[in-house]
Amino acid sequence: MISRLIRLVSRLPATVHAKLLAAFLTIVVVLIMVGTVGLEALSRVNRGAQDLVNLQRKIAAYRQLQHDTTSQLYAVSAALVVPEESALDATLRQLNQFGYDLDRLQFVAKDEVELLGQVRDDYEKFIQVVTRVIDMIREGKAAEGREVQFKEAGPLADHLERLTNQLVNRAEADMLASIEAGQTTYANSRWIVVTIAAASILLALVLGYVISWSLIDPVRHMDQRLQEIASGDFSRHVTVANRDELGTLATNLNRMNDELKVLYEQLEAANRHKSRFLASVSHELRTPLNAIIGFSRLILRKTGGQIPDLQRANLQKVLISGEHLLTLINGLLDLSKIEAGKMEVLPEAVELAEVLDGAASTVEPMLTNGQVRLIREIAPDVPPLYTDREKLRQIVLNLLSNAAKFTEQGEIRVLAWRQNGWLKLQVADSGIGMEPEALTHIFEEFRQVGSSSTLRSRGTGLGLAITRQLVGLLGGEISVQSDVGKGSTFTVVLPIRFNGSKPRG
Amino acid sequence: MPMQKKILVVEDGEFNRDLMLQLLGDDYEVVLAGDGREGLRKAEQERPDLILMDLGLPLLDGWETTRRIKRDPALKGIPIIAVTSHAMVGDESKAREAGCDEYLAKPIDADELMRAIRRFV
Numbered sequence: 001m002i003s004r005l006i007r008l009v010s011r012l013p014a015t016v017h018a019k020l021l022a023a024f025l026t027i028v029v030v031l032i033m034v035g036t037v038g039l040e041a042l043s044r045v046n047r048g049a050q051d052l053v054n055l056q057r058k059i060a061a062y063r064q065l066q067h068d069t070t071s072q073l074y075a076v077s078a079a080l081v082v083p084e085e086s087a088l089d090a091t092l093r094q095l096n097q098f099g100y101d102l103d104r105l106q107f108v109a110k111d112e113v114e115l116l117g118q119v120r121d122d123y124e125k126f127i128q129v130v131t132r133v134i135d136m137i138r139e140g141k142a143a144e145g146r147e148v149q150f151k152e153a154g155p156l157a158d159h160l161e162r163l164t165n166q167l168v169n170r171a172e173a174d175m176l177a178s179i180e181a182g183q184t185t186y187a188n189s190r191w192i193v194v195t196i197a198a199a200s201i202l203l204a205l206v207l208g209y210v211i212s213w214s215l216i217d218p219v220r221h222m223d224q225r226l227q228e229i230a231s232g233d234f235s236r237h238v239t240v241a242n243r244d245e246l247g248t249l250a251t252n253l254n255r256m257n258d259e260l261k262v263l264y265e266q267l268e269a270a271n272r273h274k275s276r277f278l279a280s281v282s283h284e285l286r287t288p289l290n291a292i293i294g295f296s297r298l299i300l301r302k303t304g305g306q307i308p309d310l311q312r313a314n315l316q317k318v319l320i321s322g323e324h325l326l327t328l329i330n331g332l333l334d335l336s337k338i339e340a341g342k343m344e345v346l347p348e349a350v351e352l353a354e355v356l357d358g359a360a361s362t363v364e365p366m367l368t369n370g371q372v373r374l375i376r377e378i379a380p381d382v383p384p385l386y387t388d389r390e391k392l393r394q395i396v397l398n399l400l401s402n403a404a405k406f407t408e409q410g411e412i413r414v415l416a417w418r419q420n421g422w423l424k425l426q427v428a429d430s431g432i433g434m435e436p437e438a439l440t441h442i443f444e445e446f447r448q449v450g451s452s453s454t455l456r457s458r459g460t461g462l463g464l465a466i467t468r469q470l471v472g473l474l475g476g477e478i479s480v481q482s483d484v485g486k487g488s489t490f491t492v493v494l495p496i497r498f499n500g501s502k503p504r505g
Numbered sequence: 506m507p508m509q510k511k512i513l514v515v516e517d518g519e520f521n522r523d524l525m526l527q528l529l530g531d532d533y534e535v536v537l538a539g540d541g542r543e544g545l546r547k548a549e550q551e552r553p554d555l556i557l558m559d560l561g562l563p564l565l566d567g568w569e570t571t572r573r574i575k576r577d578p579a580l581k582g583i584p585i586i587a588v589t590s591h592a593m594v595g596d597e598s599k600a601r602e603a604g605c606d607e608y609l610a611k612p613i614d615a616d617e618l619m620r621a622i623r624r625f626v
Contacts, residue, residue, distance in 0.1 A: 283591060286610075287521065288520075289612050290590065290612035291520035291521055294528070294612060295520075297615060298527055
């Protein structure tokens with residue numbers, strides 16, 4: 001249900017901006033509804049209170065009427081007993097008062113027209129009767145007045161009282177009904193306000209949830225896709241239901257994916273072509289080189305003292321150049337093998353000391369006679385390694401040959417120790433060193449330092465590039481520090497146990 | 506003096522054929538062939554004691570020539586050393602699969618060549 005809602009919101013052909021605005025407006029509308037309903041309830045309560053006050057007033061007026069009727073009868077009776085002029089005046093005044101009460105009733109009880117009409121009729125009669133009684137008293141016909149009083153005024157007063165009682169009862173009933181209605185209204189209003197408030201909270205939660213998930217979900221999908229693309233997988237498209245900015249983003253992501261895929265395939269093809277080219281070049285070069293080196297050696301071997309020393313030395317140079325060319329070709333072949341992913345790592349148990357001894361014995365003949373010392377120090381905590389022996393040997397040999405090439409005197413130190421579970425291998429020389437700007441390119445192909453100016457630098461310019469690739473194959477990294485005139489230090493960090501991961505491509 | 510052992514050199518490069526002849530000529534009787542077909546024919550005619558086989562050959566490549574020699578009951582006893590500039594990964598195993606008994610990458614080191622030959626004859 002919720003997920004269907006999320007999909008629905010995703011598919012809405014509106015911008016995220018519009019969706020959020022709509023959600024906020026909806027919540028605001030609901031809040032305004034709550035306010036309106038609350039205000040409406042308040043005004044109803046207010047009206048109820050007003051009604052109650054009116055009823056109260058009505059009841060008071062009726063009671064006043066009752067009271068006045070009673071006191072009228074009393075006053076007339078008193079006047080009959082003591083027929084003084086002052087008492088008679090008071091009785092007449094009270095009659096007038098009674099008239100005012102009635103006038104007041106007209107305003108207070110507009111809805112009781114019929115009853116009020118009866119009251120007024122009775123009152124008119126009552127006034128006539130009382131006036132007659134008073135006239136009789138004045139004329140000294142007290143007995144006659146008492147007769148009229150008893151026969152006509154009494155029943156009229158009773159009738160009046162009944163009528164006013166009826167009015168009071170009705171008003172009281174109205175008041176009770178009004179109070180009850182007020183309570184019902186209050187309960188209803190409370191229910192409506194609470195319901196709408198709860199609904200608005202629910203609505204806000206649902207809208208928030210739905211909108212945020214309609215945004216988060218596609219973002220997550222795209223993030224995952226980007227990670228796949230980053231790791232070289234261009235096979236899939238990301239599909240999101242959104243037709244908003246995120247939908248556009250997904251479309252662009254897919255377009256980028258396709259572009260990258262094409263580029264990547266072109267690049268791969270170019271790289272394969274390069275590797276094939278390197279392989280065939282090295283193959284084709286070997287054939288004539290075989291003749292050059294082979295014949296040079298043959299001549300040197302077979303001609304003893306027959307050729308002049310100078311020519312012999314010249315031939316030696318041909319041979320050395322041929323061998324140099326061969327090293328170069330072998331290096332190219334190695335690089336193309338590594339780059340084509342054809343170089344396999346064959347891990348086995350390896351004693352570092354043996355590898356260092358082997359490499360040192362190869363390099364020692366290259367060291368300037370007696371001027372350069374080769375020092376080896378392996379910390380006792382270096383455990384037996386599990387790695388590719390041949391590649392490790394080549395790494396060490398390359399670094400040592402490199403150091404030997406550039407060091408005329410002093411020492412070459414090979415240090416090995418264990419650090420944070422990794423093997424650290426350092427080759428430090430006291431040679432010519434390198435300029436800082438040369439260091440940034442030192443591991444690139446054909447970036448030989450001083451190759452044009454120094455006669456002794458007979459390297460191929462591929463040694464360090466190959467070394468770096470080999471270190472990468474073994475799951476490690478290589479770095480270099482150098483000071484011009486003081487020497488260079490190459491540091492290799494290798495896993496003690498090769499575990500098949502390749503941090504570099 | 507014992508009879509010299511006979512070595513068939515199948516090699517398409519003229520200079521390299523000549524080099525082989527000069528390297529081996531003192532100690533062995535050397536027969537030369539310039540392509541795979543000639544190599545096969547010479548193997549049948551001359552019955553050499555050992556064959557040095559280049560792999561990238563015209564007409565019939567070295568792998569196929571080797572396979573045919575090794576299929577021939579009369580010839581399959583002859584040891585074949587691949588001498589080739591195919592030095593990529595897998596080239597050696599490809600050569601051995603075709604039937605080569607030994608594998609040497611060009612350029613040839615004379616001492617290494619001699620050692621390899623002496624292992625077989």
